[in-house]
Amino acid sequence: MSEQNTTLWNAPVATRPLDATVTIPGSKSLSNRFLILAALSHKPVRIEGLLRSRDTELMMNALRALGVQCEEDPAEPTTITVTPPESGTFTGNAEIFCGLAGTVMRFVPPLALFADGPVRFDGDEQAYARPMGPVLEGLRQLGATIEFEGEQGFLPFTITPPNMLGNLKGRPQKVRIDSSASSQFISGLLLIGSRLPDGLILEHTGTQLPSLPHIRMTMEDVNGAGGSIDMPARGQWVVRHADLQLHENTVVEPDLSNAAPFLGAALIAGGTVRVPNWPAHTTQPGGLLPSVLHKFGATVTLNGEEFNEINDCECFPDTFNGMLEVTSDGTIHGLGECDLSAIGEITPSIAAIAVFADEPSELIGIAHLRGHETNRLEALVNEITRVGSHAQEESDGITISPVPREQMHGATLETYADHRMATFAAMLGLGIDGIVVKNVETTRKTIPDFVGMWTNMLEQSNI
Template sequence: MSETTATVWPAPTAAKPLDATVEIPGSKSLSNRYLILAALGGTPITLTGLLRSRDTDLMMDALTALGVSCDIDPHVPTTVRVTPPATGRFTGNTSVYCGLAGTVMRFVPGLALFADGPVRFDGDRQAYARPMKPVLDGLEQLGATVEYHGETGGLPFTITSPAELVTERCGVTIDSSGSSQFISGLLLIASRLPGGMTLTHVGGKTPSLPHIRMTVADVTAAGGSITADENAHTWTVEPRPLQLPEHITVEPDLSNAAPFLGAALIAGGTVRVPNWPETTTQPGGLLPGYLERMGAKVTFSVENGVRYCNVTGGDVIHGLGDFDLTAAGEIAPSLAAILVFADAPTNMIGIGHLRGHETNRLEALVNEITRVGGKACELADGIRIEPVAEAALHGAEMETYADHRMATFAAMLGLRIDGVTVRDVETTRKTLPDFVGMWTGMLG
């Protein structure tokens, strides 16, 4: 949506404490990993509870361009049957449009290694600023040829597979400090290499290890074998055929639960999210513990076989001092919205890599907190949020920067700050197709 046509949405304030149950759609991270692994398999699989959003639709479009069939159940659109190419080779001489989806632009290029012709990748204009080079460097080390059509290290580019893949184990070294997706993108395809792969990360600390562990678990579920030495920043992948089980059910997106459960702290009252897993590889699984540290009461209950996460706001939101979010940086915007109302400062650290997400999220968060009268500044590896008198906070038209998490961040502030409006709230379609309906429904 262009700057001139973007709508401005009045974020509703909470007139009373919340009492709501909110069903969260399927995990984007799991949905797109399963789609990639299904494409790499030998027989069809059925995914139920798949997130249907811009990012997952872009992924299915990308796979379709490569010769994979993604058949959507007309009666249950969250059920999709994925059939890999019968030949085991992906269709080349084609184009893939990535939009602004990091999982598409960083996971799908690996499939081009097994295509029968060149594959061109492009995306939204904002995507040109997103770093890509580490995963493309890795593919070059595996024998691919990468031709850049703009700035080196970013979209658009074309990948051409080698005439023959190397038969011995490939050693790949990249600096993935900018995104865990660089590692995941290579781990997802390495089982198909004739000799497997040893992947080594060099550089700064690895962001979002839980996302990498999620990838390892999903590859293992498909029959792959990955040995991780996280202390040495090394992953060894054995050559194995991949095949997911015939039926897979996708967990709800626990990171997308963050704005809703976090709303209970800002507005008071209780918000419940059903189908919360007992164990998960999603970084959003850390959310309940973080909310407890901020002063929420968190309980889990089972009703009619469904497990709920229940969050009730307390009288005070506590600042957290030095708060390391390395493991779950994607929920930083939601936590930042809560901490605007906290009783003490918080240094959210370990999230320097968020400068390379849909937008520079650290700069964006500081800009928008300041815009409503709050106090925040960037740190080398995060941001600092300091409390201000609540009377100093005021409404404003908030920018979203084509970033879904900045839109939900703004909506959270609007629960307690009258007069907040959100420019281009439709960007939430990236992962929450009906965010506005869900949000207003939560408020009753």
């Protein structure tokens, strides 16, 4: 069933500078990758700090439908023990509901290669507009049969694995797909490449490759589970056959992308917001966030040591460890032209900050956001315009030309069943009185209690 909600939430206005510490739940990207890799292992895996949200529940339910056990620790709901099927073969003749979760609809279908029968995939109504063609084309090249119930390349569909039509061994192991619309198509195939009898040679045929940090995350996670993935050239990957085994006690990092609305709040409202447990090394694209906030004009420190480099949006601060602190006097500088191709998923948070800047920001390298939960570029233009500011959709991104705060006004903002559009609206509400958010509950996709965390952030600042 599609998740629908028409509730209205009055976004709170910041009446004083912030002074808050916000603990961020586990990374969705890492949680769902670890769940997939645990299912591909041969012994049980205990995952600690797993994000408990709609997307991860959908992932665990999908794995259960394939015969994988996912058991919650009664004393700690964020600890899950994953037990793969003893035979190593997944249960076929199954139905999987993807909701609106990109990681479920792009990462789970490749597992159907190793099922003992057909697997049908369906999802929310909004998911029918999210492209699936490239990963399914990859599975077709590996011998699977895809039967679509509606438009080609979109949900719903049924995958018949090649072990029902002939053995995988001996079939072509070189796959060529165009992953311009989403890095998840590449990641979905990289996650299962190790199990193919002869490994996998994967090539991206498109002109652009979005969210390369997410692909590097997948590579590091697979290699950490005993696999071997090399990227000899941009857009080419070699995956060697290997028996994967995720570490029996795996810990999930905080979701650094989900930190973006809270750290960004320090710029919009002024004051300081702190996020503990910032990892010393991370493959999360959110690890690039501090450099963007610094470019906006914030002071960024880790354990009291100031981050001073002003490079560009590709600066990766891999020396951070511990308490990340962002402080601002409320002055926000425009970014000018800023390439967000590596961190496209946090574009809505960056756009919300840019609405209050003193100069325009041209956010580029994010054409692929048109294929996310909604067309995020169009949605951002719609909602920025709705509050009285100016934005324009470009072929490769969005240009935001801010107006003074006093010229903007309250409005009821749409969220498009998109969790990041909901947090974007909450951020606007910090600096614009009268913002009402439709279906803020869509934030459950990645932040189970966003409203509670947001309210607590402001309450800490009022003490």
